[in-house]
Amino acid sequence: MAQEDTSAAGTGQRHAAEHADVERRHADDHAQVSQRHLAAHEEIYARHGSDHTQLASRHAGEREKAADATPAQKAALSARHGAQHVVLEIRHAAQLAWMEARHAGGRLRMDQRHAAELLAQERRHAREDRQRA
Numbered sequence: 001m002a003q004e005d006t007s008a009a010g011t012g013q014r015h016a017a018e019h020a021d022v023e024r025r026h027a028d029d030h031a032q033v034s035q036r037h038l039a040a041h042e043e044i045y046a047r048h049g050s051d052h053t054q055l056a057s058r059h060a061g062e063r064e065k066a067a068d069a070t071p072a073q074k075a076a077l078s079a080r081h082g083a084q085h086v087v088l089e090i091r092h093a094a095q096l097a098w099m100e101a102r103h104a105g106g107r108l109r110m111d112q113r114h115a116a117e118l119l120a121q122e123r124r125h126a127r128e129d130r131q132r133a
Helices: 001-063 070-133
Strands: none
Touching: 001 070
């Protein structure tokens, strides 16, 4: 009887160690994915900053060319510039939303793989326990 208790304790410790290993890998996977996602965010924000700089530069050039324009023409130019900024912001928001959706899908697939791994491990543990009984 004492030997069975020792064997059960050893099995329990092995099962706990296997679970801890899976959870460690899961945490490592999430850390790596988070680093890649952070780099992607930094890249897209840098690109968005460049887009704004280029648009502002273009607008400054157009304003210089329109120095002698009528007030109505200048107002139309300002309205067009405003619309271009709005379109740029909408495009940037859509790019960020699409990237977030891709990242969320990737995290979900990773969590599904980890859950399947834990489920398979639990089934194997149950099978081993039944065989010992």
